[in-house]
Structure formats: C-alpha cells, structure tokens
Amino acid sequence: MVPVVATRLRPPVRAGVAVPREVLPAALGHLRSRRLLLVRAPAGYGKSLLMAQLHDALRASGRKSIAWVSVADIGSSFPEVAMHSAAALAQTVPGLDSGVKALFEAHINASPETISAMLCNELERTAGDLYLFVDDLHVLAGSPAERLFECLLRDAPGQMHFAIASRMEPGFSVARLRARGDLGEIDARALRFSRNEARLFFENGHSTLPSAELIDLACTTTEGWAAGLQLLSLSVGNEGDWAERLHSLSGSNRAVGAFLAEDVFSAQKEEVQRFLIESSILRQFNAGLCDEVGKRSDSRLIIDQLQRQGLFIFSLDEDEHWFRYHHLFSQFLQKRLSETDAPLMSALHHRAAQWFRSNSMLDDAMFHAFASRDFRYAASLLDDACNDLFYQGQLLSLMTWVKQIPERIINEYPKIQLVRAWNLTLEWRFEEAGSVLSSVFKRIRAMVDGGTLTPEAASRLLHVYQHRRMMLALFTDDMRTVERMCLDLLADLPDDDPYLRGSVELCIIYSQREFYRLDSLHRIEEAARSYFERAHSQFVLVWHESIIGPSLIQRGELDAAANGYRSAIGIADRIGGHHSPLGAMPAMMLAELKMDRGDYSEAKALWDEYLPVCEELGLLDHLIAAYVGRARLAALYRDYETAAAMLSRATQFAEAKSFDRLFWHATAEKIRQAAQRNDVNAAVRIANEAKLPRDAGSLYPGDQTTTRTEAMAVAWIRLALVRGFAKEAEALARRWHAFAVQRSCIRTKIRMAVLMAASRLASEDHRGATRALMQTLVDAVPRGVVLPFIEEGDAVKQTVATIFGISANIESAAEFSEVLLNAYKTSPERVLVRSGIAPERSSEATVTTDGRLSQREIDILEFVSQGLQNKEIAERLGLAEGSVKWYMQQIYMKLGVRRRLKAFQKAKALGLIR
Known part of the structure; x- marks a missing residue:
C-alpha cells in the first residue's frame, strides 16, 4: 500500500x-x-x-x-x-x-x-x-x-x-x-493584492521600498496578481531599482513568461493553445468574435472550458457574454504569436476590425484597424463615423484617430477633412482650418473630374464645405459674412442633416444678436432646438445654450439664460468630465451673469474652476466673460494686480487671434479702471495705444452696428468722462440708449443709461441723472442687476443709494450689493414713487418673461380677478399703494399687456396662475 x-x-x-x-x-x-x-x-x-x-x-x-x-x-x-x-x-x-x-x-x-x-x-x-x-x-x-x-x-x-x-x-x-x-x-x-497589502509584501523582503506611486503602478500592472508581485520583487533583488524593473514588467518579461508558459499554457491541449494565441489580440472578446477572428465554430465551448479552468479569464458582464484576459497573460500570448507567425497577427487584427465594424463598435474597430497597420481601412472606418462622432462631442477620440493616419491618406477623404476643419475652427486654429478647407475644395473638384465622385455627392460635400466656411467666419467674428452665408445655406441646404441645419439656425441667432436684431430670437431658437432634438446630440446643446444665453440676457431674460448655462455645464460634465474646456464656455458666461447680479462668491468659484481651460476651444463671448469679467471682479475688490493680468491676457489673445471685439472690451475696462484710480494719463495712453477714434460720430449706432462698436463706444464715453468732456459723453450714451430702447436691448439699455447718468452727474445735473437711473432701475430691479450701478463711480452709487434710502458709505462693494439687492426686494416701489414717475413705455412691451411670476405678483393678480383696486390690494397685502402699482408695471412688462383684467386672463391662459 x-x-x-x-x-x-x-x-x-x-x-x-x-x-x-x-x-x-x-x-x-x-x-x-x-x-x-x-x-x-x-x-x-x-x-x-x-x-x-x-x-x-x-x-x-x-x-x-x-x-x-x-x-x-x-x-x-x-x-x-x-x-x-x-x-x-x-x-x-x-x-x-x-x-x-x-x-x-x-x-x-x-x-x-x-x-x-x-x-x-x-x-x-x-x-x-x-x-x-x-x-x-x-x-x-x-x-x-x-x-x-x-x-x-x-x-x-x-x-x-x-x-x-x-x-x-x-x-x-x-x-x-x-x-x-x-x-x-x-x-x-x-x-487581488490591495495597495496596502502590496506595500506590506515588499516591506517583508526589501530594505529599499518603492514609492507609493510605484506601488500603485505595481498593483495596476499586475492587477494585484500575487505571483506577478513576487516576480517583480525577485527581479529587483537587492539592487532596489524598482522603477526600471516595474516599467519593464510585462507578459513578455522572461520571468513572467516562464511562469505562464510552464504553469498555465503548456498544460493546455493544442486546440486550446491555438484559441488562446488567436484571441490574445482582443482587448475584449465573446464567442462570436472569436469564431470570426479564428475562423472556427467552437469558441463558446472553449471559453466555457477556460472559465472552468480559471485560466486568467475574467467575465466583463453578469450575462458572461464578454470576457478579457489578465493583461500580463494576454501580453505573454501575443509575444508567442509575434515570434511564431507575425503575418497572422496582422490578419487577426484586420478580421477583428471588420467584426467590430459590422457590430457598430467603433472604438474597438479603430484599435484593431491601426494594429493591423491598414491605415486606408482605418480611414474608411473614420469616414463613415466622423460626423456622428463630432455631433456627439467625441472630439478627442476623433482627432486622436485622425492624427494616426498618414496625411497623404487622410487627404483622400473630404468628409474627414471637413470635420477636421470644423474642429480646428473650434480650437481657434483659423489658419490651419482655412488651409484644410482650401485643400478639401481642390480635392472635391479633382474627384469629380476623375470620376470617383458623383455630382450629387459632390454637391452634398460642397454644402458642408460652405457650412465650414460660415463657421470659420463666425469664430473669427465676421458677422456680416456669417449672416450672408447663413441665408444662402438655408435657401439650398437639404433637410436630412438636422445637426447641420440646426447649427445654421443657431448661427443666425448669433449674427442677429451682434446686429441687435432680437425680434425673431425665440422663433429661430425653437427651430434650432427642434433640429438638434432630431439629431439626438447632447454635445451641440452646450453650444446652443452658450450662444442663446447672451441673446436672452440682451432681451432681459436673465433667469432663462442662467438656467440654460447651468444645463449646458451639466451636459459638458457628462461628455468631457468636470472642469472640461467644453464646460468652460457656459461656465464663464454664467460667472459674468452672476457677477452682474451681485453673486460674487459663486462667480469667483466658477472662474477659479474653469479659467485655466478656457482657451482650448469655445466662443469669443466666453473669452470676454472669462478675462474681462474676471478683471471686473478683481477691480471690485481692488485687486488691481489680478485685474491687470487678466486684461493683459485678454489683449494678448485678442491680438494673436485678431479678436477685435475682445480687444475693445478689454480696452474699455482698462480705461474704466484707470478712471477709478483717477489716472487720467493712463486712460489717455490706453486709448491712444488702442487707436480709439477721436470722433464720436464714427461710433454712432445704426443698422449695421455690431457689439464691437458698442464696446468702442463705452471706451470712448469713459475716456470722455475722465477727461472732463461730460456733455460729449452724454450725447453718445444718449444715442446708444435710444438705439437700445428701439431694439428692445435691455442689457445695452441699462449700461448706457448708467453711463448717461454718470455723464449728467459730472455736469452737475443731479435731477437728470436721478431720472435716468430711476428709469433704468425699472429694468434692473426685477432682474436683480446691481453691478453696473457700482462700477461707474461713487456718484452713481450715491444716487442709487439715495433713491432707495440706503447708505452709500458702505465701503465693501459686496456688502453694498447685498444691501441694494435687499432694497430691490423690499422696496421696489421706490423707483416709481419717490420721484412720482412711471416706467417709460417702449417697444419692450413684448413678452420678456422667463415663464414665471413671483408669488407677490400672483397674489396681486388674484385680487385683481376679484375686482379689487390698488388701494384695497395694498391694504390686504400690507403694502404701499405705490408698491402695488410698481408690481402691476412688472406684470404688464412680463405679459405684454397694459390692462389689469387682460393681465389676469393672459397669466391664466399661460398657466402661470391657477
């Protein structure tokens, strides 16, 4: 026995x-x-x-x-x-x-x-x-x-x-x-060994230990495999050269390979060994894929056998459909394949690419296409998918793949080049984008002449080419070209690419806002959004909200703009991660909006988070908000060093990219801050260096005026004030104010009214200044806008404080803003009652509400429906009669009506009250 x-x-x-x-x-x-x-x-x-x-x-x-x-x-x-x-x-x-x-x-x-x-x-x-x-x-x-x-x-x-x-x-x-x-x-x-277990393991055998970072890397490289850690420890020996040994640790390492060969691979039958070798090229695999790659039909049986044997195979889902190998085992198998049959490896990769392509798994298809070194096949894959990738915001993957394909091959695919040009435009690489577009146009012509492209297909590509030219004009701030090209495209653009069509509608909004034409904003915005919904693209909604936002703010719809910005930030976070360049666009503009409404701490938090990535891609508007807005906040707290750095960066970037609008916004703010410090010489020097026109007539608003001219006008008015030319400053501000009233541009109207008031105060016209401020506070109070009344000097601040009966001697701008905002909420009637005036009637009578009435406004309308008069309503609510009148004015403005009962009926019809 x-x-x-x-x-x-x-x-x-x-x-x-x-x-x-x-x-x-x-x-x-x-x-x-x-x-x-x-x-x-x-x-x-x-x-x-x-x-x-x-x-x-x-x-x-x-x-x-x-x-x-x-x-x-x-x-x-x-x-x-x-x-x-x-x-x-x-x-x-x-x-x-x-x-x-x-x-x-x-x-x-x-x-x-x-x-x-x-x-x-x-x-x-x-x-x-x-x-x-x-x-x-x-x-x-x-x-x-x-x-x-x-x-x-x-x-x-x-x-x-x-x-x-x-x-x-x-x-x-x-x-x-x-x-x-x-x-x-x-x-x-x-x-699997954890980081702490690996540290204890190395401590037991070595006097010289790896750093925490190298221990993390060791656990990642070995996937916590105890034998892998042991082999690493033995290879280091007493030399202590952890970094070199760790970076060389792979499945092709001699010690690792010997272990796997002797203890694992050699124990398998020949057919299983062949399966392991052929499937080793796959980052993930299932039975159908392995059948296709290995030209076999028994993959499911072998996978089940490998699972039973526990052969370094891991299931990736609960259904046990997808699997992967331990990557050291996979590397070991791939080394054996490359040593025994290198041509087979390329063929296996190509078969895998074809399978993944037919199963709509692009990332894996591209990986294997590149691994097979068949760049033309990779380009054909990308040509099929590039538009969808771009529309879904997969810019990083898209451009990473483009860069791996030789230029001579990528030039043969106009569709890829057109997407590439668009991406270059988004990144403000205008010269490169223009060069790519020129080569694409020549390529399309050559393909038509050579008979490799039908006239119909060429026409479609030329439409896309014109769209990219239009986008290039938009990002270089050439609004006249944008408007002309948008109209041409809408007249001829097929309706079967909703993303493209929606982007054209969006560009119309952009160009019309730059020309102060806001009447069709909501109609065009709705059309653009419907196209994007058809396109099922979340990525484009970030751009949509970032372009719509400034137009909404110009109309006075600040809450709607803020909600859109927040929504866009959330979408950008899901697509590109937190603090991404994509999210920086709406974040910077939300920060500027919050600052204008006195929410300085939240504005600063947004700038701190997103300013470092704001130059990678985006809109000119968000650069203005980023650098000029942050400079305004710094100046508010008398941090002139930060303010100067921000404005210097804005000027440098503007000059590098020929962004005139950014340049003039920065210049206007530089002059304002010089005036704040009573530095007349500095203000004059800044204006001269910028070549600010001496004649105000060239800055008068008209049909072809853009917001660039407004920034120049603001700079001119501020310079005139600091030099003592108050009448001239008022004259230009008054022209712009009348223009803004006519165009229903609330933001410009508030800005110019404050500058007009500052000019009158400089001329000792206190009554006229008070009247101008009272009139513009009718617009500012319901929207919570406070900063413009603080930025244009102590005289304006004092006058606003007097209107509301609050102290102007509060040194902290943040504290004064808080007091003023509280006055907005508790004493809004003061902008009407103290001087006995009512808000001026203008073309703003169109509905500008963001879809909400305040609870106080709803209460007042309920009493209106009961037939109560203002005095009776005031008694019921504990208000002054003047306050009820003020609230009714806000209701009229929001609903676009002028009669009490009609206001109630419209609010009821819109569902704003029950």
Missing part, C-alpha cells in the same frame, strides 16, 4: 513573513457558517496562502478538529488521495486511516462512494465542528479522487465544513449549496 507522507497533511510553509490578507475575515466567516468555502482563482493568486491563514486562524481560536490535504503533491491516484484524506481526518477520529487501508488491502471494490460512506459513518462519532482543507483540487479534475470529495460534501455530517482551493470550478455541481446559501466563494477579484 502507498505510504502516507506527513508533509502533505499540513499547510505549506512560506519563507519569510506572510502578508495578512484583507479578505481573511470574510473568508473565515464563510467557512465557519457554511458547508463549503470555495477559493477559486488562476495560478499564482495566493489561494494556498489564504487557505493556510484560514487554517492558522482556526487553530489560534482553539479549534482542534482541523484536517489538511495538499492533493497537488499526491497526484490523481484515487487510493493515494483516499489514504491521505483518511490520515488527515484520523487526527480527529483515530483509526480512519486504518479502516481505509484495510478496504484497499482486502481487494474490495473500494469506490469513491464506498470510501466516503465509511468515512462519513465514522465521522458521525465526532462532536463539534470539523474542518477539512483541500488544496489544489483542480489536479483531480474528472478523476475518481475528485468524486470522493463530491461524496463527502454530500454525505458528511452537518457539523463538517470544507475549504477547497482550485484553479477551476469543481467537476461536480455546487449549485445546490449555492441555492441554499451554504456556499461561500472567494474569486480572483477578492484575492
């Missing part, structure tokens, strides 16, 4: 101090409370180490009925396994080994069932819990010896617990145990 070897009946001894595994408490809990603890993972994951620590933990807790069998040292011989198992259990129930030996010596048919029955009957005599550890059960796969443990699991007394370690699932089913909650499972994921 084969003798029993004592060393096979106890846990293996590890040299050095073993790292206490973090999974140990959970595993120990499973073992004590359940029938079976199954520790299943590929080779080298520390299964035996965990089993040994479980064994020792039970011993340390006073448990004595513990048995251990290392079947890898025994082999699959049923008699040997049976004898060793009996000998292990005999330490608890004496005589078990003798009984089993007698059965074998008597030449009785000692089947697994027979041996199990005898053992289980004897084990019934034990009291208390009994634990049997079986290490490396996979060695017994499909043998009678494995059947022995199946029978024991089924028939052993209830107080017996099993801990089994294996590279694969047992050949017998454990589903019943799992269903009863009697199975505890520890897999490769649970056995």
Whole structure:
C-alpha cells in the first residue's frame, strides 16, 4: 500500500513573513457558517496562502478538529488521495486511516462512494465542528479522487465544513449549496493584492521600498496578481531599482513568461493553445468574435472550458457574454504569436476590425484597424463615423484617430477633412482650418473630374464645405459674412442633416444678436432646438445654450439664460468630465451673469474652476466673460494686480487671434479702471495705444452696428468722462440708449443709461441723472442687476443709494450689493414713487418673461380677478399703494399687456396662475 507522507497533511510553509490578507475575515466567516468555502482563482493568486491563514486562524481560536490535504503533491491516484484524506481526518477520529487501508488491502471494490460512506459513518462519532482543507483540487479534475470529495460534501455530517482551493470550478455541481446559501466563494477579484497589502509584501523582503506611486503602478500592472508581485520583487533583488524593473514588467518579461508558459499554457491541449494565441489580440472578446477572428465554430465551448479552468479569464458582464484576459497573460500570448507567425497577427487584427465594424463598435474597430497597420481601412472606418462622432462631442477620440493616419491618406477623404476643419475652427486654429478647407475644395473638384465622385455627392460635400466656411467666419467674428452665408445655406441646404441645419439656425441667432436684431430670437431658437432634438446630440446643446444665453440676457431674460448655462455645464460634465474646456464656455458666461447680479462668491468659484481651460476651444463671448469679467471682479475688490493680468491676457489673445471685439472690451475696462484710480494719463495712453477714434460720430449706432462698436463706444464715453468732456459723453450714451430702447436691448439699455447718468452727474445735473437711473432701475430691479450701478463711480452709487434710502458709505462693494439687492426686494416701489414717475413705455412691451411670476405678483393678480383696486390690494397685502402699482408695471412688462383684467386672463391662459 502507498505510504502516507506527513508533509502533505499540513499547510505549506512560506519563507519569510506572510502578508495578512484583507479578505481573511470574510473568508473565515464563510467557512465557519457554511458547508463549503470555495477559493477559486488562476495560478499564482495566493489561494494556498489564504487557505493556510484560514487554517492558522482556526487553530489560534482553539479549534482542534482541523484536517489538511495538499492533493497537488499526491497526484490523481484515487487510493493515494483516499489514504491521505483518511490520515488527515484520523487526527480527529483515530483509526480512519486504518479502516481505509484495510478496504484497499482486502481487494474490495473500494469506490469513491464506498470510501466516503465509511468515512462519513465514522465521522458521525465526532462532536463539534470539523474542518477539512483541500488544496489544489483542480489536479483531480474528472478523476475518481475528485468524486470522493463530491461524496463527502454530500454525505458528511452537518457539523463538517470544507475549504477547497482550485484553479477551476469543481467537476461536480455546487449549485445546490449555492441555492441554499451554504456556499461561500472567494474569486480572483477578492484575492487581488490591495495597495496596502502590496506595500506590506515588499516591506517583508526589501530594505529599499518603492514609492507609493510605484506601488500603485505595481498593483495596476499586475492587477494585484500575487505571483506577478513576487516576480517583480525577485527581479529587483537587492539592487532596489524598482522603477526600471516595474516599467519593464510585462507578459513578455522572461520571468513572467516562464511562469505562464510552464504553469498555465503548456498544460493546455493544442486546440486550446491555438484559441488562446488567436484571441490574445482582443482587448475584449465573446464567442462570436472569436469564431470570426479564428475562423472556427467552437469558441463558446472553449471559453466555457477556460472559465472552468480559471485560466486568467475574467467575465466583463453578469450575462458572461464578454470576457478579457489578465493583461500580463494576454501580453505573454501575443509575444508567442509575434515570434511564431507575425503575418497572422496582422490578419487577426484586420478580421477583428471588420467584426467590430459590422457590430457598430467603433472604438474597438479603430484599435484593431491601426494594429493591423491598414491605415486606408482605418480611414474608411473614420469616414463613415466622423460626423456622428463630432455631433456627439467625441472630439478627442476623433482627432486622436485622425492624427494616426498618414496625411497623404487622410487627404483622400473630404468628409474627414471637413470635420477636421470644423474642429480646428473650434480650437481657434483659423489658419490651419482655412488651409484644410482650401485643400478639401481642390480635392472635391479633382474627384469629380476623375470620376470617383458623383455630382450629387459632390454637391452634398460642397454644402458642408460652405457650412465650414460660415463657421470659420463666425469664430473669427465676421458677422456680416456669417449672416450672408447663413441665408444662402438655408435657401439650398437639404433637410436630412438636422445637426447641420440646426447649427445654421443657431448661427443666425448669433449674427442677429451682434446686429441687435432680437425680434425673431425665440422663433429661430425653437427651430434650432427642434433640429438638434432630431439629431439626438447632447454635445451641440452646450453650444446652443452658450450662444442663446447672451441673446436672452440682451432681451432681459436673465433667469432663462442662467438656467440654460447651468444645463449646458451639466451636459459638458457628462461628455468631457468636470472642469472640461467644453464646460468652460457656459461656465464663464454664467460667472459674468452672476457677477452682474451681485453673486460674487459663486462667480469667483466658477472662474477659479474653469479659467485655466478656457482657451482650448469655445466662443469669443466666453473669452470676454472669462478675462474681462474676471478683471471686473478683481477691480471690485481692488485687486488691481489680478485685474491687470487678466486684461493683459485678454489683449494678448485678442491680438494673436485678431479678436477685435475682445480687444475693445478689454480696452474699455482698462480705461474704466484707470478712471477709478483717477489716472487720467493712463486712460489717455490706453486709448491712444488702442487707436480709439477721436470722433464720436464714427461710433454712432445704426443698422449695421455690431457689439464691437458698442464696446468702442463705452471706451470712448469713459475716456470722455475722465477727461472732463461730460456733455460729449452724454450725447453718445444718449444715442446708444435710444438705439437700445428701439431694439428692445435691455442689457445695452441699462449700461448706457448708467453711463448717461454718470455723464449728467459730472455736469452737475443731479435731477437728470436721478431720472435716468430711476428709469433704468425699472429694468434692473426685477432682474436683480446691481453691478453696473457700482462700477461707474461713487456718484452713481450715491444716487442709487439715495433713491432707495440706503447708505452709500458702505465701503465693501459686496456688502453694498447685498444691501441694494435687499432694497430691490423690499422696496421696489421706490423707483416709481419717490420721484412720482412711471416706467417709460417702449417697444419692450413684448413678452420678456422667463415663464414665471413671483408669488407677490400672483397674489396681486388674484385680487385683481376679484375686482379689487390698488388701494384695497395694498391694504390686504400690507403694502404701499405705490408698491402695488410698481408690481402691476412688472406684470404688464412680463405679459405684454397694459390692462389689469387682460393681465389676469393672459397669466391664466399661460398657466402661470391657477
């Protein structure tokens, strides 16, 4: 009879101090409370180490009925396994080994069932819990010896617990145990070494330790594979050169490769080895993909076999449809492939690219197309997908792929080049964009002449080409060209590309706002949004809200603009991550809006977050908000160093990109800050360097005036004031104010009214200044606009304070803003009652509400519906009669009516009140 070897009946001894595994408490809990603890993972994951620590933990807790069998040292011989198992259990129930030996010596048919029955009957005599550890059960796969443990699991007394370690699932089913909650499972994921465990492991064997960053990298590189960490530790030895060794650690590393070759790969059948080699090129795989790549039909069977064997394969979904290999194992397999059949590797990649393309998985298709070095095929893939990629905001992926394709090949694909030109435009690389567009036009002509492009296809590409030319004009702030090209495109553009059509509508809004034409804003905005909804693009909505916002603010619809900006930031965060260049567009404009409304802390927070990335792409408006807006905030807190740095950056960027509008906004703010410091010479120098026109006549508003001219006019007015030419300043401000009233441009109207008031105060016309401010406060109060009344000097601030009966001696701008905003809420009637005036009637009578009435306005309309007069309503609500009149004026302005009952009826029809 084969003798029993004592060393096979106890846990293996590890040299050095073993790292206490973090999974140990959970595993120990499973073992004590359940029938079976199954520790299943590929080779080298520390299964035996965990089993040994479980064994020792039970011993340390006073448990004595513990048995251990290392079947890898025994082999699959049923008699040997049976004898060793009996000998292990005999330490608890004496005589078990003798009984089993007698059965074998008597030449009785000692089947697994027979041996199990005898053992289980004897084990019934034990009291208390009994634990049997079986290490490396996979060695017994499909043998009678494995059947022995199946029978024991089924028939052993209830107080017996099993801990089994294996590279694969047992050949017998454990589903019943799992269903009863009697199975505890520890897999490769649970056995991966954590950062802390890896640190302790290296501490045990080395005097010189890797840094925390290198330990993180080691865990990432090995995926927490214990054998990988061990091989790394051995390769470092006493040299301590962790960085070099770690960066060279891969599946092609000699030590790693030898381990995988000897312990894993060589144990597989030839057909499985071929499958492993051919599928190793795949970052993720399923049966259908492997069938296509390997030109086979048995992939599902082999994948199931690999899972059962635990062969460094991981499921990526609960349905176990997609899988991947441990990347060191994958690298090892790829090295063998490249050494034995390099041409096959290229062919495999190409087949994979085709499969992924047919299954609409572009990222993987592009990866394998590039890996096959078939750049023309990669270009054809990108040509099919480039528009959708762009429309969904996948700019980084798109341009990364474009850069990998040789220029001579990419030039053959006009559609890709047209998307590339658009992206270059978004990044303000105008010269490159223009160059690409010129080459595209020539390419289209050449393709038509050569017969490789039909006239119909060429016409479609030329429409897109014209669109890109229009976008280039938009981003270079050439609004006259934009408006002309938009009208031409709308007359001829097919309706089957909703993204393209919507962007043209959006550009019309942009150009019309620059020309102070806002009458069609909501109609065109609705049309653009409907096209974008058809296009199912979230990316474009960031641009949409960023372009619509300034137009809404100009109309006085500040809440709607703020809501749009916040929505756009949320979308940008989902697409590009938090603090992305895409999110910087709406964030910068929201910051500027918040600042104008006195919310300085939130505005500063937005600038702090997004200013560092605001120059990577975007709109000219958001650059103005970013740099000029941040400079205004800095000046408000008398941080003139930061303000100067912001304005200097704005000027540099404007000059580099020929952004005249940004340049003049920065210039106007520089002059204002010079005036704030009473530095007349500096203001004059700034104006002269900027070549500000001396004649105000060239800055008068007209039909072709753009906001660039307004910025120049503001600079001229501020310079005139600081030089003492108040009358001239007032004259230009008055012209612009009348122009803004005529065009229903609330933002410009407020700005020019404040400058007009500042001019009158400089001329000692306090009554005229007060009247101008009272009139513009009718627009500012309901919208919460405060900053323009603080920025244009102490005289304006004093006058506004007098109107509301608040102190003007509050030195802190932030504190004064808070007091003024409170006055807006508590005493809005003061802008009407104190001087006995009503707001001037103008073309603003169109509905400008953002869709909401305040609760106080709703209460007043409810009383109006009951036939109460202003005095009676005032008594019911505890207000002055003048306050009720003021509220009615706001209601009229929001609803576009002038009669009390009609106001109630319209609010009811719009659903603003119940």
